[in-house]
Amino acid sequence: MKKIIIAGTIAALLMLGIAAIVFRTRPLEDRSESLDVCDRHYVLITNGENTEFWDRVYQSAKAEGLAHNVYVEMFGSGLSMAYSRDELLKIARQASVDGIIVEADEDATTGKLIDEIVNEGIPVVTAMRDCYSSLRQSFVGVNHYDTGVLYGQKIASLLDGKQEARVLVIAEGKAGDVHENLVLLGIRETLAKEMPNCHVQVDSDSISRTSSFAEEEYFNTLFMGEDLPDILICQDAVGTICAYQSAVDHNQVGSVDIIGFYDSDTILSEVQKGVLTATLSIDAEQAGRACVDALEDYYAYGYTNEYNALSMALIDEDRAEELLTEEVTEE
Amino acid sequence: MKKLRSMSLQKKITSNVVGALLIVLAVNIVMMRVLSSINLKIEEVYTGNVRLNELDDTLGSLESNLETYVRTKSSDAMESYFRDEQALRDLLGGLNGQAVDDPELIAEKNIRSLSETYLDLTAQIIQAKRGRNVQKYAELAEEASALGNTIHVYIDSLNNERFQVNSAIFGQLIGRWRAQEGTLQFVLLAVMVAALLVVIFMTSLIIKPLKDLASAANEVAAGNLEQEALPVRTRDEIGIVTEAFNQMLESIRRYIRQIRENLLREQELRERELLMESHLKDARLKYLQAQIDPHFLFNTLNAAAQLAMMEGAEKTEELLDNTAAFFRYNVRRNDKDTTLRDEVGLVDNFIFISKVRFGDTFVFEKNIDESVLNIPVPSMMLQPLIENSFKYGIRDLERQGRIELSVSRRDGWAEISVWDNGSGMTEERIAAVLSGQWESASDDRDLPVSNGVGIWNVMERLRLYFDGKSTFEINSDGPGTGTEILIRIPLGAEEA
Known part of the structure; x- marks a missing residue:
């Protein structure tokens, strides 16, 4: 009889084991039940340029938002149609979001839209580029004059001993924009102060972005021409890549000092190799955090700092090597 | 468990x-x-897409009806618009309306919020249309x-x-389905x-007692009854048969014990009977031997007296020696077995005495195989036969009588032959002698010595002594042809 009991038990356990295997069917994810509901919904709207930089800003803002139980959406991404910044601002207002972070500029339409949105009770924070004339709650970005000073100092060190030179600054936005003017002012004042005996011609130009390959064409034309500047300053990541690629293609590396923007691995690598003389690095993570914090402050206190400055630095060849080495070590 | 034990074999199986x-x-x-649940999940995969398509279609229909209404102010278009509006609101109710960390659900939230804004706008358009505020509803319609x-x-x-996501899930589900x-x-x-x-396993548990039973039955069939009773674990048919088998085995053992005891008892009885028979045989033998003594003694003494009277010389002494030996032998051997050698010696004594009596009227010859002389035989076996040859064979012969004694070995038998050339015997007489129906009318007082033992006596004693294994023949071709008495005695393993 004991044997019968043992046999029965073994058989039962066997059956249970088999049943466990059979029932081992992982349920499909049920998103709505497994996710926490956030208190607010912010959106980040950009001009569609510098996507790598803005992606870092977004990731930082999203992480900071989740820490405050806020969901930050990269607004307009994943849509089958590309909308302009102003269209996205309008859609965000119609979608009744709880806060907007926007890469703005001094465009009047944009300012008007921001004003309408703010008047509807949706706080707006401008990032990297400000719409000073609007009712936005806060601006998060670098001081453009300070940026110009930084460029000026670097130019002075590059032109040491020269009597005359030409510097071409490629504007990120429209030429003549307040921001661009502030940058140029910073460069000129610094050069006048640092190199009073040197005649440096600082020119500004902008790229008419009528197509997605406009920048590449602009720099190709520039490097094909005779009138090359001594120093070329690019204020966006795509422009930087197009500029150094054209310099390589036209065998002009070394004849023009290119100061780029952004600190991606590709750009750092080019700085390390000497193709780029230096690159301006702005702390994207800090930018993302600051944008969300500004909106959170507004919700918490009803007001926030009108200006949140971001730190920046010019990365030269040595620093680029250090940064790349650090990355390799961390990996 | 008790219930299981008492369950019938049929029920168990x-x-x-x-x-x-x-x-x-x-x-x-x-x-x-499980397969059905996967099927259901596969069906559910594209349900979201179907709902979104439905939402899209409803929105399209609503837009169309709104446009028709704005253009025509048609009541049907109005009615359709309201129906679509309700349908759209119902569908929007199924979309996520909360801010959650999921791009798809955030997109649902945006669609829901935008749609609600849109419905507010359309409501304002209808209101403006009704109020005939052309500029306003034109602006609102554009927006x-x-x-x-x-x-x-x-x-x-x-x-x-x-x-795309559902395609991936569908792929997973198909993969899971296959796995x-x-x-x-x-x-x-x-x-x-x-x-x-x-x-x-369970069947072997059920069948095991049956196998044990079969094995035990085989053992019993092979003759091994000394085995332990089989354990009865269950109360099913096998249990009952096992119990019956145990009882049967015990009964067989008991019967065998009884039979063995009965056999022993019978054997004891038979041994006792044999012993009694043996005692009786001894008694009869002693009785027969006791019958011989008086005649023998008197005849011998008469002969010795006659010889003493006639000669009184050396031969008398020899005669007396032989007679003495003859008596001594009888006194000594009367109740004991003897050997063939001693019997032959006795015959020699008898012949000597007879020679004294009858002189050369007869010739005695003996042909003896010494190797068989040591076999044990009953006493007074040979001399009566010689005496018989005198008495009935050669005594009245005109010619010289002849008696031959031969002892030989043949095919595991000792053959003793006493032959005379005397008067011979008829077949009837031989048959009468062998059956014991014929006895001499009286003891022959003319013989020098006689022990008074007849042929039948010798024959009977031989039969008793050798348990009927000896043979006794009287051979004669009829009157005047002589007679041979042939005795065959089986030789034991030692003698053979």
Whole structure:
């Protein structure tokens, strides 16, 4: 009889084991039940340029938002149609979001839209580029004059001993924009102060972005021409890549000092190799955090700092090597 | 457990098989449910896309009806618009409306919020249309159109996104289905094998007592009855048969004991009977030997007296020596067995004495195989036969009588032959002598010595002594042809 009991038990356990295997069917994810509901919904709207930089800003803002139980959406991404910044601002207002972070500029339409949105009770924070004339709650970005000073100092060190030179600054936005003017002012004042005996011609130009390959064409034309500047300053990541690629293609590396923007691995690598003389690095993570914090402050206190400055630095060849080495070590 | 023990064999086997079948059936049902659940999930995968398409269609219909209404102010268009509005609101109710960390759900929230804004706009358009505020409803219609397009873009985008995700899920489900199919086939096979093993195991448990019983029965058939009683573990048919077998085995053992005891008892009785028979045989032998003595003694003494009177010389002494030896032998051997050698010696004594009496009227010859002279024989066996040859054979012969004694060995037998050339015997007389019906009328007083023992006496004693294994023949071709008495005595293993 004991044997019968043992046999029965073994058989039962066997059956249970088999049943466990059979029932081992992982349920499909049920998103709505497994996710926490956030208190607010912010959106980040950009001009569609510098996507790598803005992606870092977004990731930082999203992480900071989740820490405050806020969901930050990269607004307009994943849509089958590309909308302009102003269209996205309008859609965000119609979608009744709880806060907007926007890469703005001094465009009047944009300012008007921001004003309408703010008047509807949706706080707006401008990032990297400000719409000073609007009712936005806060601006998060670098001081453009300070940026110009930084460029000026670097130019002075590059032109040491020269009597005359030409510097071409490629504007990120429209030429003549307040921001661009502030940058140029910073460069000129610094050069006048640092190199009073040197005649440096600082020119500004902008790229008419009528197509997605406009920048590449602009720099190709520039490097094909005779009138090359001594120093070329690019204020966006795509422009930087197009500029150094054209310099390589036209065998002009070394004849023009290119100061780029952004600190991606590709750009750092080019700085390390000497193709780029230096690159301006702005702390994207800090930018993302600051944008969300500004909106959170507004919700918490009803007001926030009108200006949140971001730190920046010019990365030269040595620093680029250090940064790349650090990355390799961390990996 | 007690119930299980007392369960019949049929019920046990039936429940065993039914149990195994139920296990297989249960696993089959479970498998079908699992596959069915995967089927349901596959069906659910694209439900989201279907809902979004429905939402898109409803929005399109609403836009169309709104446009018709704005253009025609048609009541039907109005009615359709309200129907679509309700349908759209119902569908929007199924979308996520909260801020959650999921791009798809955020897209749903955006669609819902934009759609609600859109419905507010359309309501304002209708209101403006009713109020005939042309400028306002024209502006609002333009805004609504743009927003409607945006919502379509959002729905399309989400639909595409969801389709891609669902395609991945669908791929997973198909993969899982295939994996599950293989797993389930394996599980089914494993369960079948396990169930089969359990059935075999359970059946072997049920059959084991039967095997033990068969083995025990074989042992019994081979003659081994000394085995322990089989344990009775169950109260089923096998248990009952086992118990009956144990009882049967015990009964057989008891009967065998009784038979053995009876045989022993019978053997004892037979031994006692044999002993009694032996005693009787001894008594009869002694009785017969006792009958011989008086005649023998008197005849011998007469002969010795006659010789003494006639000669009184040396031969008398020899005669007396032989006579003395003859008596001594009888006194000594009367109640004991002797050997053939001693019997032959006695014959020599008798012949000597007879020679004294009858002189050369007869010739005695003996032909003896010394190797058989040591065999034991009853006493007074040979001399009466010689005496008989004198008495009935050669005494009245005109010619010289002849008596021959031969002792020889042949084919494991000792052959003793006493032959005379005397008067011979008829067949009737031979038959009468052998059957004991004929005895001489009286003792022959003319013989020098006689022990008074007849042929039948000798024959009987030989028969008793050798348990009937000896043979006794009287051979004669009729009157005047002489007579031979032939005795055959079986030689023992030693003598042979």
